[in-house]
Amino acid sequence: MPDCKDKQDKCQCHSSYTEYEDNENEQQRNCLKMFSEKMSWDMASQTCANEFSVLADYRIPDSLLGDLRNEGVNLIWIGIRKRLGFYTVRAPVEYLFKAWSNTEQTPKWEANEPIHECVAFNTSSGDLVTQNCNTNLEYVCQNFGFPVNPVSKNGSKINSKAGLEFVVFLDRIETEVHQFRIRDECSVFQAELLCIAQAVNWVRTNENLSSHFLICSDSLSSLYALNCITSPNRLIVKTQTNLNFLQGRGVQVFFSFVRGHIGIYGNERADWLAKEATKLIDFIPMTVPKSFYKSVFKKHVISQWSNLYQFSHNAKSTKEFFPSIHGRLKAIHFVPNFRITQFLTGHGNFKAYLKRFNLSRTDLCSCSSGEIQDVNHLILSCSKFTPARCLLISTLKKNNFAWPPSFSTLDQNKTCFASICEFIDNIFPHII
Numbered sequence: 001m002p003d004c005k006d007k008q009d010k011c012q013c014h015s016s017y018t019e020y021e022d023n024e025n026e027q028q029r030n031c032l033k034m035f036s037e038k039m040s041w042d043m044a045s046q047t048c049a050n051e052f053s054v055l056a057d058y059r060i061p062d063s064l065l066g067d068l069r070n071e072g073v074n075l076i077w078i079g080i081r082k083r084l085g086f087y088t089v090r091a092p093v094e095y096l097f098k099a100w101s102n103t104e105q106t107p108k109w110e111a112n113e114p115i116h117e118c119v120a121f122n123t124s125s126g127d128l129v130t131q132n133c134n135t136n137l138e139y140v141c142q143n144f145g146f147p148v149n150p151v152s153k154n155g156s157k158i159n160s161k162a163g164l165e166f167v168v169f170l171d172r173i174e175t176e177v178h179q180f181r182i183r184d185e186c187s188v189f190q191a192e193l194l195c196i197a198q199a200v201n202w203v204r205t206n207e208n209l210s211s212h213f214l215i216c217s218d219s220l221s222s223l224y225a226l227n228c229i230t231s232p233n234r235l236i237v238k239t240q241t242n243l244n245f246l247q248g249r250g251v252q253v254f255f256s257f258v259r260g261h262i263g264i265y266g267n268e269r270a271d272w273l274a275k276e277a278t279k280l281i282d283f284i285p286m287t288v289p290k291s292f293y294k295s296v297f298k299k300h301v302i303s304q305w306s307n308l309y310q311f312s313h314n315a316k317s318t319k320e321f322f323p324s325i326h327g328r329l330k331a332i333h334f335v336p337n338f339r340i341t342q343f344l345t346g347h348g349n350f351k352a353y354l355k356r357f358n359l360s361r362t363d364l365c366s367c368s369s370g371e372i373q374d375v376n377h378l379i380l381s382c383s384k385f386t387p388a389r390c391l392l393i394s395t396l397k398k399n400n401f402a403w404p405p406s407f408s409t410l411d412q413n414k415t416c417f418a419s420i421c422e423f424i425d426n427i428f429p430h431i432i
Helices: 041-050 062-070 188-205 220-226 234-248 265-277 290-311 316-321 325-330 338-345 351-357 375-380 383-398 407-411 414-430
Strands: 018-021 029-039 075-083 086-089 118-122 128-131 137-143 150-158 161-170 173-182 212-217 252-257
Touching: 018 062, 029 041, 029 062, 041 075, 041 137, 075 128, 161 188, 161 265, 173 188, 173 265, 188 212, 188 220, 188 234, 188 252, 220 234, 220 252, 234 252, 290 325, 316 338, 316 407, 338 375, 338 414, 375 414, 383 414, 407 414
Parallel strands: 075 137, 150 212, 212 252
Antiparallel strands: 018 029, 029 137, 075 086, 075 118, 118 128, 150 161, 161 173
């Protein structure tokens, strides 16, 4: 978390957090945020970490407890978990937790506790109760605030055009706007990384304004990438070099992840200006990523493959199931096997196919219909397999497909594909 130890530091709570008085330390800034979406302890802890915060400890302010009770929240996760046989408080600084005593006003365990590994707080009784760590509960994130000189940055791509921008706020007042555009072939990730690099460059140029700076970004991937000290990426290396230089001069630069499109003014402002930056004429020199060339080559190969498939006189049976290559690529649930491949190609243990090679005296099915035994007959009408077909028809109707279906519908979704596979497995041993 940012180094904002007390109210004398030039820090403030993030706009999505609320500042509460600390019951035990009046000089301590206490920024808290309630999350109503229920999660496991690990997921709740990770969500707080993504916001450069931690799960709140047991010292929940009375006013927040009142709000929680009014909303009907009974249990919330807190930052206490068992490790190496002892319950430890994980937030803000890890230390061994001791239950209530006459000298220390810490909460006490509920009756018959502790049992499980993770700890929750009972908002009604004020006691601690353990829960299975996979239990989904509400939770509260906590931090001590962030520096008051924030830089909000954003990268955007509109109509294949990439722009980036950062806004400088001083005492909550917008003071500067910097917009850039990079080549259209560049990715949004590159735009986000370059934007952070430009923001750090600005801090290095204006380090005399403050000893604390905060860069806010809605790109979690960029922040994680920047945290990698072994990255070969030139932008990341250059940014880390500048950060080390600033740290050596006593200037601290913090980074904060903010969720996009939830009404945070600085982020919304940066996002809008980044979209406007895509209209700029001048470009910042930027290497086109390998992913762009891979994407172009992949599209070209698929296009060539699709043309060969469409104009080929072969694979007539396969085209009934997959009319296009794009349809086959979208069917990620489709997994071929020995049996399904025979039905897909029409090249299998069917009398219509075997007779072509004089491996069967007749191409007629042994059922009473007297029809040719091919894929269409076996799936749609063979009387020998009516019970198995009823299950297939029922599944299709539940998925709003009529009977008889076009074969392309049988592999459109995972449920239908699983049903046709089950049908084929049931009838395959009894075809001949």
